[in-house]
């Protein structure tokens with residue numbers, strides 16, 4: 001699913017109005033009707049108090065139009081206009097008049113007005129600012145936002161939580177509505193998925209207001225949301241006459257004394273992701289451990305007992321996953337450096353290999369093209385330096401990706417895969433996956449997919465998706481706390497099978513024969 005920028009949404013809005021020959025207020029009416037239907041379906045006329053806080057732009061206009069529909073259906077509403085500017089939008093004014101025709105008089109809130117009482121069981125509709133926010137709200141508006149956040153009421157935001165910029169980081173976190181539910185028009189916004197701003201959104205849903213499908217289809221976006229539909233187009237079915245050679249050979253290079261487990265996890269994950277063959281390259285200390293725990297995996301060893309000192313092998317793997325558990329000792333840095341200098345094969349690079357690259361940036365130019373780097377936030381900071389907000393981070397990663405012709409997997413609650421100018425935002429996974437070895441499993445999965453001939457970008461996107469999906473399946477039986485990295489491997493099969501599961505049909509009520 002494409003994540004459109006505010007500029008693109010405004011453009012879609014203009015094109016739709018022109019093509020359909022409708023007034024902009026008709027588009028607002030569609031939006032308001034969608035909002036109303038969503039609420040009405042859930043509330044079924046319940047006499048709960050609904051406080052609608054509306055700005056003076058089109059987000060506020062949506063709120064005012066929604067208020068009219070709620071009034072028409074007998075709901076208990078109170079409307080407030082947060083009067084932060086003289087420049088009321090045309091469609092806001094049209095809808096204000098329509099509301100007044102119903103003898104509903106909003107409270108116009110100005111800088112020195114008292115804040116209204118809001119009960120814990122009430123509902124707040126947040127229509128103060130939409131995607132038109134372009135500067136920090138005034139202090140008195142921030143106070144209203146804080147007041148709403150401090151209430152116990154359920155907050156339903158129209159389009160985007162008020163105070164969140166659509167395409168840039170926040171400058172005042174106090175000025176943002178903490179939303180329980182966001183009904184977002186046509187597209188979710190990128191900020192819903194970034195670590196700094198995602199916390200302002202508990203749940204979201206898209207309402208289709210019928211913006212021009214042609215424009216939406218042909219328009220390229222900087223970011224895409226990755227779900228099942230997106231990865232299904234990447235999936236490579238197995239061929240009847242395929243053999244293990246068809247599905248590639250993964251080489252996992254890693255480990256040091258006390259950290260052989262990471263190699264076990266990566267190697268096992270590569271196997272379960274479908275790699276035809278898997279070989280592990282470890283210090284001697286890892287030999288028996290791997291041979292005992294993973295009979296399917298072949299093992300090569302370094303000349304050193306405890307750490308990697310000389311990475312040499314005489315086989316031609318399809319892909320190499322390197323870095324888990326290697327540590328950062330001088331000899332290992334040397335071994336990795338000379339390996340990278342001579343290597344031409346596709347790479348997946350993780351953990352201490354990333355830390356070594358950070359300290360020896362000259363090595364980055366030795367990476368084979370389309371190498372996949374999988375840093376967690378700390379490793380990323382070491383690689384690209386710190387950032388002032390998520391948008392600066394993304395911009396820096398894009399530069400890095402272009403400079404070194406690599407793919408960067410920014411691990412997080414919503415892992416983002418960056419390739420050049422484009423970012424892919426993953427939707428699977430859960431907090432239970434923040435556990436030891438989870439990253440080693442991801443490295444193994446991506447390596448295993450790359451071995452099977454998935455292009456680098458597909459392997460990274462699909463791998464991240466599958467890893468998260470396994471976590472989501474696992475957590476149903478483990479709970480968050482007890483989920484371990486091994487569960488992620490054990491449930492990988494389920495994640496593959498789930499790709500082809502049809503959605504559950506809606507439950508049809510049995511007809512009552514007597515009526």
Ligand SMILES: NC(=O)C1=CN([C@@H]2O[C@H](COP(=O)(O)OP(=O)(O)OC[C@H]3O[C@@H](n4cnc5c(N)ncnc54)[C@H](OP(=O)(O)O)[C@@H]3O)[C@@H](O)[C@H]2O)[C@@H](O)CC1
Nearest residue numbers: 013028031057058059129130131132133134135136137159
């Ligand atoms: N696109 C679509 O398809 C559809 C969109 N719809 C809805 O429209 C919403 C966007 O509406 P919008 O453009 O009127 O902007 P909105 O967010 O209401 O802000 C209002 C104005 O406030 C101003 N302003 C900004 N920051 C400020 C600040 N800190 N303090 C004070 N003032 C500030 C700024 O004007 P400025 O003063 O800069 O000229 C801005 O224009 C969108 O989210 C959706 O809900 C639907 O109706 C259906 C179709």
Ligand SMILES: [K+]
Nearest residue numbers: 126129160162
């Ligand atoms: K809003």
